[in-house]
Amino acid sequence: MLLSRLVLQGLLVSCIPSTGCAGSILFAAGSHGFISPAIIAAATTAAGENHLLPKQSPATDPDNNQIIEIDGFYFENPSTKCTYASQPYIYKVFSNIDKNVENLFGLIHPNATFTVVGHHPLAGRYHDLKHFYINALYRIYNCARLKYPELYKGTLQYIHAGCDERWSVQELLFEGKANNGLEYKITNVWVTRWEDGKMVEVRTYVDADDVSRMLFDNEIWSNSSTFTEHDDFMPGPAGMPPDKETPAVQSSCREHY
Template identity: 35%
Template sequence: MASAIAHAAGYPTKARIRQIFAHLTKGDAAAFYTHVADNVSWTVMGTHALSGHYDSKASFLSTSVARIGAVLEGPMKLQVRSIIGGDEEEWAVIEMVAQSRCKNGMVYDNTYSWSTRWDDGKIVEVRAYLDGLLLNKALSENENAAS
């Protein structure tokens, strides 16, 4: 019988995924990233400033997360809207919405969909989708203002 934490196949349940992603809701990214493998394969889909492949957690954090974090007033807080998969499936899709504000006052309310692959309770692969036009606007208006 499966527990509330992991299904018999070893993949996290929706309840466990929600627990892990709750760290992002609280703005505690450091606690969330303890559940991401150091050698994660993270691809940010699209044709915007942060799209591309990151071959490690350190690379993703120092490049993508640091860059968007530098233009926001405070930590981005993400609310989970829905979870598809998990339990007996290796992949789970987490849809989230962010309500943030940039340093120039611009509202940065983006929607994210992360297709995540899990192994031994950790995220080992991500394909992330987001509103790239909004991201580019936030970066261009705020990075240029800081220069």
């Protein structure tokens, strides 16, 4: 377990950038339209490999009265006297992400930049929270928990760095049952840069195969079947055809029927 954590830390530290990111300019909310929160995946992590224990009262360090664990979550750096975001502060932001995503959004700057790393439908750069939420989080949310919301669970596994470092790394485990009835257990890693108590830059890591498969299997507009009734216009990313082509199509339809 220690080796796997060290490897993860080394990998993520090598990925932490020092500059901002550009952003997406189109909304792509998926077949369910616009709504609420979500997950982004990386690699499956066994539940036994986290450092969470059964629920218990917060523990403090008797020498300096700092909180060193909450509900079995132990902090690598429990200090709250920090230049940027302390680990206990970050814990409050991410620990209830499955139940109160609005709390998370409240601590992300509206013009924060996001990079979803990889090659898949959600990957790319986003200029602000709204584009990131609609194009990425909301799409995967609708696939991962729309039909079985009672089985959806997100657990904060680790927090690295932060405090006097601008950047922190959060590892979360999401589990539940997708709309198609298949159970999943996936890890989502957020690498975040903090300013004045808010995230201003986010890099998130996802397993391309898991994300692509979940979208394909659960979004009707990208995985149609013989039983799908096509009553709405869904022309794809290129949009509707030019107006000059539409009259010819309409005329052909009138002559046919």
